[in-house]
Amino acid sequence: MKRYDFIIAGGGMAGLSLAYYLSKSQLRDRSILIIDREPKNRNDRTWCYWEQGVGPFEPIVFRQWSTVEFFGTTYSGPLNIGDYRYKMLRGIDFYQYIKAQLAAIPTIEIKQANIKRIKDTPQGGFVLTSQAPYIADYVFDSTFPLKLNLPRQHNLLQHFKGWVIRTEKPCFDVQRPRMMDFRIEQEGDCRFLYILPFDERTALVEYTIFNETLLAEPEYETALRRYIEQYLDTGGYEISETEYGVIPMSDEPTMESPSDHIIRIGTSGGYTKASTGYTFQRTQRYLQQLVRNLEQTGKPQRPVNRLYQWFKMFQDSVLLNVLKYRRHSMADVFTRLYARNQPADIFRFLDEDTSVWEDLRIMSTVPLGPFTVAAADVLRKRLLRV
Ligand SMILES: Cc1cc2nc3c(=O)[nH]c(=O)nc-3n(C[C@H](O)[C@H](O)[C@H](O)COP(=O)(O)OP(=O)(O)OC[C@H]3O[C@@H](n4cnc5c(N)ncnc54)[C@H](O)[C@@H]3O)c2cc1C
Structure with missing residues (x-):
């Protein structure tokens, strides 16, 4: 059975970010295996986050803005976000950028395989895939599915559907994304639209809900259509891409370090901010802390106050x-x-x-x-x- 220093189970946002930070650290010559069942060659999601200054993924930031618009109950207008920038990163750019950087490092391997089992053993973290078994000093797992169903906890969902639309008329202000627009039926939940403009005629328009129950697909689409009709003077439009996602909004305790050789990261590690669903920047921060600790102490747990x-x-x-x-x-x-x-x-x-x-x-x-x-x-x- 082949042995590695580290196995990264799941080469999505958290897995690839971790590999990236390891490749920039003193641990860059360690043997690392990244396993994902998907080739990650599609633009399967878009990340938005705010950041001050230049971040690690600056070369691939797709758009960034110094002002955002907000439409609420008693205030509508621009928000002064100071020296923050609201940034947008496309999944496909992220996957390709990191994989290109990792390809130059001979001790890092990426395999496409289905992970069937991950377990702790006295010899290390064991990973069984559809192709072969592997073992490592540490397994970083972003594939563990959280259950999040304890009745005493608050287990809500952030679910959303979006379209990239191309309009006949120029109708988007490229300097101002709409971060939250609450001028839609709330149905007792928290519902808003947001718009990320690519140019005057192209934007991602996304309908987002915070509650406990997913909608049937046509309901998201009806809401999107209604908003576009009411608030955007498009002159007609075409949909070129769609995005759908569900993010946990939960205060159920999760285990980042369930056993000696297994560390959960990303959504599986409970990195999602429960009240907002934002995960991207927290993952970057937590993984940088984790790698720093691993360099300094040999232990991969991040320090927690x-x-x-x-x-x-x-x-x-x-x-x-x-x-x-x-x-x-x-x-x-x-x-x-x-x-x-x-x-x-x-x-x-x-x-x-x-x-x-x-x-x-x-x-x-x-x-x-x-x-x-x-x-x-x-x-x-x-x-x-x-
Ligand atoms: C559509 C969408 C949009 C989002 N937008 C934002 C945003 O704007 N801002 C923000 O902060 N957060 C956002 N999120 C939330 C969060 O940032 C993402 O879900 C992020 O991708 C989570 O990273 P992760 O590594 O935990 O999971 P993933 O990126 O999903 O990575 C997990 C990987 O594990 C692989 N995998 C799973 N099971 C197996 C298995 N058995 N065998 C092999 N491989 C396996 C998957 O193929 C996947 O590549 C969004 C989420 C979605 C779904």
Whole structure:
């Protein structure tokens, strides 16, 4: 059985990012096997995230903007995002860019195979694929399917469908993506449209919902069609690409390090921010921390400030509780957050870069009644669990 220093199970966003950071670290000469069942040669998703300055994937950022538009309940208009840039990265560019960089390193192999089993053994992490078994000092697993079904937790979903459309008339402002547009029927959930313009006549228009139940496909399409008709003077349009996705929004505890030789990363590692679904930038941050720790200590677990993490997860749980029990309009919650604070502070808050005092100040701008009831409910459920 062939042995590697590291096996990366799943060569998607987290797996390839990890391989990229390893290839730039002191561990670049370690033997690494990346296994994915797909060739990753399709543009299967688009990532958006905010960032200050130049990030590791700057050469392949597809579009970036210094202002975003917001349409809420009591405020509509541009958001001043300070020195952040709102960036858009296409999946296919990401896969190709990283694979091209890794191809120059002889100790890194990429295999296309279905992983049937991953288990810990005294000799290392064992991976059985459709082609062969392998073993490694550490297996980094982004294929583990999270169940996220404990009834006492808040297990919601972010689900969305989008179209890249090409319009007859120029109708998109290329300088201003619409980050959140709540001018649509909310149906008691949190529903919004966003628009990422590629040029004056081409954009990704996406319908997004935060709730517990997926819609039937025609419902997303009806909502997209209705929005385009009502708010965009297209003169007619063609759909050139579609995107559909489901992201967990859950405060159920996940295990990043389930055993000695297996580390879960990406969505499988619980890297998704529960209250927003944003995963891309957290994954970059966590994996850089993980690689740094591996270089310095030989251990791949990333350092965690448990008290701060508990506090941030508590905030996420409270927001999910407001959402789940429909305690207040989420359109209004997001409007207050962005309109009563500096939008750049909200980005820092969501990135978990704020202090406890800054968090308390930001939380004082949401509707206090429903959030207090939600906080009490979350605390009660946590105490019951203990
Ligand atoms: C359509 C879409 C759009 C998104 N947009 C954003 C966004 O704008 N911003 C943001 O922050 N987050 C976004 N996300 C959320 C998140 O960033 C992505 O889901 C991201 O791809 C998660 O990375 P990952 O490595 O955990 O999973 P993936 O990228 O899905 O990688 C997992 C890999 O494992 C492989 N695999 C799974 N099972 C097996 C098996 N048994 N054998 C072999 N290989 C296997 C898969 O083929 C896949 O390549 C989006 C998600 C989707 C679905």
